[in-house]
Amino acid sequence: MNRDSNGYTFGFAAAMVLVVASVLAFTASSLKDLQGENVRKEKMQNILSTIGIETDRDGAEVLFNQYITEQLALKNDGSVDEQVNAFSDVKLAFELKKEASQQRFPLYVANVEAAQYYIIPLRGSGLWDAIWGYIALDQDKNTIVGAVFDHKGETAGLGAEITQQWFMNRFVGEKIFDTTGALVGIAVSKTNNDPNDIDKDDHEVDAISGATITGDGVSAMIVERLQHYLPYLKAEPAKLAYNN
Amino acid sequence: MSQPKATKKPAIFFVAKEREPLFSKKNRGLLKDPLDDNNPITVQVLGICSALAITVQLKPAVVMTLSVIAVMAASNVIVSLLRNAIPNRIRIIVQLVVVASMVILVDQVLRAYAYDVSKQLSIFIGLIITNCIVMGRLEAFALGNGVWKSFLDGVGNAAGYGFMLILVAFFRELLGSGKLYGYQVIPDALYEMGYENNGLMLLSPMALITLGLIIWVQRARNRKLIEKN
Numbered sequence: 268m269n270r271d272s273n274g275y276t277f278g279f280a281a282a283m284v285l286v287v288a289s290v291l292a293f294t295a296s297s298l299k300d301l302q303g304e305n306v307r308k309e310k311m312q313n314i315l316s317t318i319g320i321e322t323d324r325d326g327a328e329v330l331f332n333q334y335i336t337e338q339l340a341l342k343n344d345g346s347v348d349e350q351v352n353a354f355s356d357v358k359l360a361f362e363l364k365k366e367a368s369q370q371r372f373p374l375y376v377a378n379v380e381a382a383q384y385y386i387i388p389l390r391g392s393g394l395w396d397a398i399w400g401y402i403a404l405d406q407d408k409n410t411i412v413g414a415v416f417d418h419k420g421e422t423a424g425l426g427a428e429i430t431q432q433w434f435m436n437r438f439v440g441e442k443i444f445d446t447t448g449a450l451v452g453i454a455v456s457k458t459n460n461d462p463n464d465i466d467k468d469d470h471e472v473d474a475i476s477g478a479t480i481t482g483d484g485v486s487a488m489i490v491e492r493l494q495h496y497l498p499y500l501k502a503e504p505a506k507l508a509y510n511n
Numbered sequence: 512m513s514q515p516k517a518t519k520k521p522a523i524f525f526v527a528k529e530r531e532p533l534f535s536k537k538n539r540g541l542l543k544d545p546l547d548d549n550n551p552i553t554v555q556v557l558g559i560c561s562a563l564a565i566t567v568q569l570k571p572a573v574v575m576t577l578s579v580i581a582v583m584a585a586s587n588v589i590v591s592l593l594r595n596a597i598p599n600r601i602r603i604i605v606q607l608v609v610v611a612s613m614v615i616l617v618d619q620v621l622r623a624y625a626y627d628v629s630k631q632l633s634i635f636i637g638l639i640i641t642n643c644i645v646m647g648r649l650e651a652f653a654l655g656n657g658v659w660k661s662f663l664d665g666v667g668n669a670a671g672y673g674f675m676l677i678l679v680a681f682f683r684e685l686l687g688s689g690k691l692y693g694y695q696v697i698p699d700a701l702y703e704m705g706y707e708n709n710g711l712m713l714l715s716p717m718a719l720i721t722l723g724l725i726i727w728v729q730r731a732r733n734r735k736l737i738e739k740n
Contacts, residue, residue, distance in 0.1 A: 276598040283605060287612045294619050301623040309626070324626075424567030424687070424713045476710055 310354075317403035317413035318377050318384045335386075337376035343368045345498025359390040359399065372495050377403070384412060387496055391488025394480040396420040398429065398488065404443070408500045411453070414438040416485065426481030437464045437472040443493055445470065450497060452490035455482035533659065541663040545671030548735055551644045552675040553726045558644040562676055563718040565635050569692045572680035574628055575635055576673025578621075580666055582613045582639050583648060587665030589613075590653040597654070606649040607640075614639045644672055679721050687712030 269275060311327040315334065322330050340351035351357060353373035362370045375386040383406050390399040400416035416429040428434055438453055441464075445451045456471040457479065464472055474482040493500075531538070551557045565571045586609045590597070597605050618636045621629035629636070639645065648668050653661040684690055689697035689708050697706065711717050730736045 270596075270598050271600065276601055279596065279598050280601060280604070283608060287608055291612055291615055291619075294616055298619050298623040302619075302626075305622070305626040422567075423565065423571055477713060 307355075313415045313417065314375055314386055314388075314401050317386055317401045317415050318379055319413055320379070334377050334379055335375050336378045337374075339374045339376065340371040341374055341496065341499050342371065343495065343498070345496075345502055359388055360397065363390060367495060370495070372492075372499075374496065374499065382406065385500075387492060389416075389488050389492045391484050391491060393418050393421045393429075393484040394426050394478075395422070398481065398484050400485075400488075402438070402489065402493075404500075409442050409444050411438050411441050411443065418481070421481050422478070425475065425477040428475050428478060429481060429485060434472075434475065440467040441470060441472065442468065443470075443489075448501075450490065450494055452486065452493055454486045457482075538660065538663055541660060542667040542670075545664075545667040546674055547671075547729070547733060550671045550675060550729075551647075551668050552672055552722070553729055554736060555647075557647055558642050558672050559719075559722070561635070561638055561642055562672075562679060562722060563715045564638070566676055566680040566683050566718050566721075567687065567713055568684045568690075569677065569680045571632060571635060572673075572676045573692075574632055575639075576669070576676055578617055578632065578636060579639055579642065579645070579672060580669040581617055582610065583645055583665035583669040584662055585665075586610045586613045586645065587648060587653040587661040588658055590649045591656060591658045591661035594654050602654065603646075603650070606646055610645050610649070611640050642672075644668055675722070675725065678725060679718055682721050683712045683718060687717075 305324070308324045308327045311331040312322060312324055315322060315327060315330055318334070320330060320334060338353040340348045340353040340357055342348050348371055351371050353371075353375065357371050357373045359373075362372075373388050375388075377384040377386060385404040385408060387402050387404070388399070389402060390397065392398065396419035398416065398418040398421065400414060402411060402415075403413045404410065405412045414435050416435060418427060418429060421427045421429065441453050443450060443452055451470045454471045455474045457474045457476075459466075459469060459471040459473060461469065461471070462473050545551055549555065552559065552562055561575070565575050586606075589609050590606060593605070614636060617639075618629065621632070621636070648664060652664045656664070681691070684692075685696065686709050689695060689702075697708075712721075
């Protein structure tokens, strides 16, 4: 057979595309359940770790059901949309593309040994791709008790360091509202002159050198996401503690 | 410089000769040469791009090495099997498709069965497709050689690539973060005496400089590599 004829070339290309496509489609769909399960459990694991409950992926589901007492999908005005399941129905990647009034804002309420925490999912952009995370607020709906960050493709050793425990720990104790009650969020700052984050009233954490854009992404993501929760967080102002 | 013994016109030589032992001297050479004499990174200067990107820490470098070994061995074997059927005019496209599907397979399997590892590597897995070494070996070797030889050549070159990756990552992680494989190795006492991690080691330029130093050492040690002119 003439391997250089046009017919052979086209035939070969067509056959190759068919074979490759079916092999890949078969693999992807047969592994889909396993992969989805990994992602789901990791999400539970991340949510739990913001309130200081460390677990492996397999143990996450039991503990999640035990500690997370409410899973709310909030509307723009702070009311709860009962039709929507915050954990499984709301995908922030898609929500972010909608108008704020159309979005649903997931919020998890955790009860651990009589203490109540509010966990808010975050999503924004870093240098290369999406970054996301969870931030847990204390009962005063102001003080951060824990934060978890993750990313799709930040530079290893630089931007990817936002997933390190020492970076996430810097957020603990910081407050998202200033003394007047205005939302300021937490800035990842290169100039805060507080490398050990001892000052918990400055609304700033120390940045990672070489990861400016990822750090700015984290700051922007926190403010952008939290502002949508203001109607809910401010719903009972009597409980809020601004005296930081 | 000793180029790999690639014969561009295959097939005709595929006549039944006396059987060669599986690990004959020549076959062992296919495995061994890329580690030193004909290292894809330091001698052929291929795959530099990824050598700069993923050598900040040891762990991604090790996992990347394993993935590249798997992808290169598998795609070398597949292209070698098909070498008499691949139309010459679209051979590069065919190679690309083979490599890309291998990479996607590896990625999918890791995501299902080794989720943490796949998170570690994230974009780098996809970058295997663009690794010049993979395509280079397909074009220069697998298209003209038998299955077993192509397999050895794939494993050898991927190992040679990985060896350099790990070597560079070793120095960068040690000097840049004071850690190895994520564990701190430089004692706290040293930091208290005023020792500082060198942040420059974490940036790409130092990967290139480290690689340059490694090439220097290798050439000083291995006389075969010194060009005469």
